[in-house]
Structure formats: structure tokens, C-alpha cells
Amino acid sequence: MNQLDFQGRHAVVTGGATGLGFGIAKRLVDSGGSVTLWDRDGEAAAKAAASLGEKAFALAVDVSQQPSVAKAVAATLAHANQRIDALVNSAGITGPNTTVWDYPVDAWRQVMDVNLTGLFICCREVVPQMRAQGWGRIVNIASVAGKEGNPNASAYSASKAGVIALTKSLGKELADTNIRVNCVTPAAVKTAIFDQMTEQHIAYMLSKIPMGRFGQVEEIAAMVAWLCTEDCAFSTGATFDLSGGRSTY
16 A cells, blocks of 8 residues: 555545445545544444544534534534544435436435535535635545436436536635645445445446446545645646546546
């Protein structure tokens, strides 16, 4: 594992109890930083934080609810010496695998609330602190589905396209500061989120990856961790592909 420099920095990782979020948190701790895991499952987040050691802290947070996020920001700042140096927006759900004309409206709204509105709320509540301290890094977890639009995954695809656009907007808004805002667009990475998908949809995603395999959590975590460091100085509003050759633009 290459050594990245996140020494003395503190990051918030949403959806940090499991999967990509946990893998990213681990890489940031291994890089010398500390983390606060935000997750809707507070018990799972606490267990995950305990496994990372004394440099990890956990909070139960519903990212789709602004009061919950605002409360979590205050609690995180109190715990982390009034600093949030990086925000990694990893919380997300897939929603059902079905056609647009059969897609349940309530399920569509839930996917948007978590994947896009929740990400917006987290950025909205954390950015003022980063502006006040004069430095920050925001990394949003999008998806190659946000570029290409996976069939039978319209809400997920649309929400991730929104994440890419929001990243570009916020990156431009903060370009004259020392805050960098970027996103990554992985192809499928085999984590617990696969439990929300049909076997047919999983097979479809694998068939689209020229490397012939799913991504590994550690591969995504390495890119995200670098985007959280000072070395990521001239990239903002950018999209970084991790697609095993699937992305064509």
C-alpha cells in the first residue's frame, strides 16, 4: 500500500459503517488521519469505529434530514477540535431494479432523498466550516451509472448523474478557495449494497466491465483518500473514473 499523507487531518465519511465508506475510512486512518463515521445504523457505525481504533468516532445520522446532519456537524466539531478537513459522501442506496413505468414513486423519492438530497445537505452543512478554516476536501461517490444510465436502475442512475453535476457546480463555487470538490465514478464494487440488487442486474453490470471483474473496495479507497490530501491541489469539479475500462468519456 502506497503511503498517502493525511496526517493530522480529520474526515467525515457518510455511510461509513460498511462497504466503500468503511474502506475509505480505514485508508484515511492508515494515512495518519482520524475519522467520524456517519451512518443511519448507529450501532453498526459504533462497531466499525471501534475496529478502527482510537482515531475513529461514530454518530447515528440520517443524511436525508437536515436537522440530523446539522446536529452531527456540531457533534463532530466538538469531538474533532473544531475541524472537518474532508467530507466523503458515500451513503447511498440502489433502489429496486425495474423499468421506469413500473418504478414505485415512493422508492424513487427515497433513492433521491438519500443519494442526492442527502449529499447536498451534507455539503451545505459542512462547507461553511471549511470556508471558515480556509481549507477542505469534498469527495462525492457517484457511479458510472450516472454517466451511462443503467437499465432497470433509473432512480439510481439519475441520482448519480445529479451527484456529478452537483460536484461540478460546487467545485466552481469554491474554486477561489482552498477547498477542492471532486467525485469518483466507480463501476460495480462488490459490497453489501449488492444485497439490494437482483442477480440479473449484477450480471449485467459485470458484463459491461472490460477487465472482467468487479472493483475492489481498496482500489476505490486509494483514489478517494488521495483526493482528500493536499496533493490534490489543482483538480476541482472533476470526475475520476474507476470503471475497469467501462467508461468511454
